Amino acid sequence: MSKIKPEPISGFPEFLPDEQITFDWARDLIRRHYESFGFSPIETPAVERAEVLLAKGGNDREIYGLHRLAEDESGGDxxxxxxxxxxxxxxxxxxQYAGQLAFPFRRYQIQPVWRGERPQAGRYRQFYQCDIDVIGDRQLSLFNDAEMPAVISGIFSEMEIGPFTIRINNRKVLRGLLADIGLGDDEAEAIRAFDRIDKIGRANVAEQLRQLGATDEGVDRLLALAGGTRSTDEWMEWLEAQDVNETFAEGIAELRTVVEGFRAMGVPEDHFRVDPGLARGLDYYTGTIYETRLDDHPEVGSICGGGRYENLAENYTNRKLPGVGISIGLTRMLPRLFEAGVLTPGRSTPARVLVSLFSPDQWADALKIGAALREAGIPTEVYAEKKKLKQQLKYAARKGHDLVVIAGPSELETG
Amino acid sequence: MSKIKPEPISGFPEFLPDEQITFDWARDLIRRHYESFGFSPIETPAVERAEVLLAKGGNDREIYGLHRLAEDESGGDxxxxxxxxxxxxxxxxxxQYAGQLAFPFRRYQIQPVWRGERPQAGRYRQFYQCDIDVIGDRQLSLFNDAEMPAVISGIFSEMEIGPFTIRINNRKVLRGLLADIGLGDDEAEAIRAFDRIDKIGRANVAEQLRQLGATDEGVDRLLALAGGTRSTDEWMEWLEAQDVNETFAEGIAELRTVVEGFRAMGVPEDHFRVDPGLARGLDYYTGTIYETRLDDHPEVGSICGGGRYENLAENYTNRKLPGVGISIGLTRMLPRLFEAGVLTPGRSTPARVLVSLFSPDQWADALKIGAALREAGIPTEVYAEKKKLKQQLKYAARKGHDLVVIAGPSELETG
Known part of the structure; x- marks a missing residue:
């Protein structure tokens, strides 16, 4: 028979069992933290109607549509x-379910998403996102914005992936200043340019802002927000001393409330930093924005981002539903943590004990020992093949069992 | 702005949070049992090359292919x-990874799968499967076949979904008898007919077998396997008294070994039953086969099935890889258990405590109380909106918190 060569498909990562166990550990840890804050699980189908996906920001060149491989009739799919x-x-x-949900609606959702990216190293076409959002009915308190960094801080502390910083800003600060320097009409474009300051440098960003119509003084005022070495309190003081406009002042007042909030919740000072240079590309955000990076591994990039938005579901309902949320990009993050040596996959089995098989005559005894160990809460594998003990020990060493139970005839006789 | 009406898509089920919490509980329970037997997790991408899916049994009318919604160039997808x-x-x-895996390779995999079914009530187009398989390198001991019912038995016992029976048979019994009555060449078709005995009745199956060329005596001998009320030991005795051929005898010897195996592992007698009338439709199986149903709820149908197969990956490698596995169809099963009243969704939040907010002035205190409760291991939600206490209590009652912490100014003053 001619064989089909099994090959990896670019952009669709998969793990060996030892890596998968580490992935599952991280996912479980994230889930436990989300649940400890009272976020309820939901899962939506992988599939939505295309019009739903395209209504808000979906790029039709990157969205995968479905068709049956052999369409015998118009299937309505x-x-x-x-x-x-x-x-x-x-x-x-x-x-869809607004009438059946209690607001504020707090949900977490941990699922893969798909993007039709061009095949390219490190560009994932399927990856997990781990999201939390709080959705209010017409209004949503700023205290929810303060809660997000507390969740993130707890997760990355327990993961022990080294020091990290949650940068926090408020879009209103940027929007206020942009309006003041005459870029109010090109706000989205200006924010996107400003967001690329780390990638293309200050000079290029300045040039782009000038092309949008900013004066040299305007450019200087905007770039003064980026790249400073001030502490959170120094930035707050500096920002509060500026007299720009109402939007700007509102952004600063919100930032102040949010910072007070996570101080009240006990988020350690070295886990967060107000940074008015943080922009985040998405148009979507209207208030607080967050982004988290590892201090010692900038090459890993952003491991968590999010923010506040004005109206979640305006394409589907007239009900105004403001929200705030964050997302941890687990699939992007984990292989980079493996590469950086921050996390190392360990065992490749969840079993702690391997019960070896001395000879096929003893199989019933081996199965009994296995059942008894499991009964005692110890994950246990019974080796059932006819192989030399040496090979069984090699198998256990390779998979990572802590202990091998060797029960030969004499051991079984004496009990 | 014109609105898009959000509507369910037929065949793509989704749950409200209370149902999702029950779903997650069942999935976690299954996973814990799989891990306790030393099955390692793997997850494969949702996507495979079409040729891989079509090589073994994939129906191209039921497989969803992917395309980009707007294809600007041939994207290679x-x-x-x-x-x-x-x-x-x-x-x-x-x-693909044979060189990096230790054999026998024991894996579990809990993921959704997709089938392009015609839209129809109860026909899922996306559903979860929870699979375990053990794959041997050239050989695989029958003791693995004995382990499957022990796993199933533990899972459904802990789920408390009422009495269930794991029916067990061996394809060689059927194949031996079919050869003996002259249907050896039409084996797959005869097995499929025999498998439908509950659906279409004995007379119709008999007619189909006669059309395949069976004599009346042959039909009688085959139908004698189905629908008996014998116990496991009575069936084994009856089967062992038949003198058919080598394949038949081999099937009975394997059944005997497997039954001894799960007796050794302590699987309760009322959880399983040898049933030579069990056929299972798939061509795939070559030895032991299983199917599990709820005794009191036949309408729920099969909740778990599986079996032994000769060669897992013959389309991709010359290495002979025999295996045995089972699959729990969680998405199909759970809504039916809800309908049958066997399981009832409860709370719709993972938080046990709601910290109420007396007034916005107290928000820092409320956040502190929430953080302290979480620190003590109690999942806690802090209510952050400006609402009357009565409404906050209503919210807690609706979501299912066990306890509401009411901390007004006097409580906070006195500590």
């Missing part, structure tokens, strides 16, 4: 496509 | 499709 994030499905879900 | 089960991906995975 032509409008189905895979979700590219978990925010659009959340918006659809909340609009 | 034309050969990608969603997996329709977890066995084909397992075969591809094992063939």
């Amino acid at each position: 032509a409008d189905l496509a895979l979700h590219f994030d978990l925010t659009v499905p959340l918006a659809r879900y909340v609009a | 034309a050969d990608l499709a969603l997996h329709f089960d977890l066995t084909v991906p397992l075969a591809r995975y094992v063939a």
Whole structure:
């Protein structure tokens, strides 16, 4: 028979069992923290109607549509496509079940998403996102914005992946200043330019802002927000001393409340930093924004981001639903942590004990020993093949069992 | 702005939070049992190459292929499709990483699968499967076949979904008898007919077997296997008294070994039953086969099935890889258990405590109380909106918190 060569598909990562066990450990840890803050689980189908995905920000070149491989008749599936994030499905879900949900609606969602990226190293076409969002009915208190860094801080502390910083800003600060320097009409474009300061440098950003119509003085005022070495309190003081406009002042007041909030919750000072240079590309955000990086591993990039938005589901309902959320990009993050040596996969089995098989005559005894160990709460594998003990020990060493139970005839006789 | 009406898509089920919490509980329970037997987790991408899916049993009318919604150039994704089960991906995975895996390779895999079914009530187009398989390198001991019912028995006992029976048979019994009555060449078709005995009745099955060329006596001998009321030991005795052929005898000897195996592991007698009338439709199986149903709720149908197969990955490798596995169809099963009243969703939040907010002035105190409760291991939600206490209590009652912490100014003053 001619064989099909099994090959990896670019952008669709998969793990060996030892890496998968580490992945599952991280996912469980994140889930436990989300649940400890009272976020309820939901899961939406991988599939949404294409019009739902395209209504808010979906790029039709990056969205995977579905078709049957052999279409014998028009199956009515032509409008189905895979979700590219978990925010659009959340918006659809909340609009659909609004009458059955209690608001504020707090949900977590840990699922893969799909993006039709060009095949390229490190560009994932399927990856997990771990999201939390709080959705209010018409209004949503700023205290929810303060809670997000507390969740993140707890997760990354317990993961022990080294020092990290949650940078925090408020879009209103940027928007206020942009309006003041005459870029109010090109706000989205200006924010996108400003967001790329680490990638393309200050001079290039300045040039782009000038092209949008900013004066040299305006550019200087905007760039003064970026790259400073001030502490959170120094930045707050500096910002509060500026007299720009109402939007700017509102942003600073919100930042102040949020910082007070996570200080009240006991988030350690070295886990967060107010940074008015943080922009985040998405148009979507209207208030608080967050981004988290590892201090010692800038090459890993952003491991968690999010923010506040005005109206989650405006495409589906007239009900105004403001929200705030964060997302941990687990699939992007973990292989980079493996590469950076921050996390190392260990054992490749969840069993702690291997019960060896001395000879096929003893199989019933081996199965009994295995059952008794499991009964005692110890994950146990029984080796059932006819192999020499030496090979069984090699197997256990390779998989990572802590202990091998060797029960030969004499051991079994004496009990 | 014109609104898009959010609507359910037929065949793509999703749950409200209370149901999702029950779903997650069941999934976690299954996972814990799988891990206690030393099955390692793996996860494969949702996507495989179409040729991989079609090589073994994939129906191209039921497989969803992927395309980009707007294809600006030939993106090279034309050969990608969603997996329709977890066995084909397992075969591809094992063939691909054979050099890096320790055999016997024991894995579990809990993921959704997709099938392009016609929209129809109860026909899922996305559903979770929870699979375990043990794959041997050239050989695989029958003791693994004995382990499967022990895993199933532990899971459904702990789920407390009422009495259940794991029916067990061996394909060689059927194949031996079919050869003996002259249907050896039409084996697959005869097994499929025999498998439908509950659906279409004995007379119709008899007619189909006669059309395949069976004599009346042959039909009688085959139908004698089905629908008996014998106990496991009575069946074994009856079967062992038959003198048919070598294949038949081999099947009975294997059944005997497997039954002894799960007796050794302490599987309760009322959880399993040898039933030579069990056929299972799939061509795939070559030895032991299993199927589990709830005794009091036949309408729920099969909740778990599986069996032994000769060669997992013959389409991808020359290495002979025999295996045995089972699959729990969680998405199909759970809504039916809800309908049958066997399981009832409860709370819709993982938080046990709601800290109420007396007034916005007290928010820092409320956040502190929440953080302290979480620190003590109690999942806690802090209510942050400006609402009357009565409404906060209503919210807690609706979501299912066990306890509401009411901390007004006097309580906070007195500590």
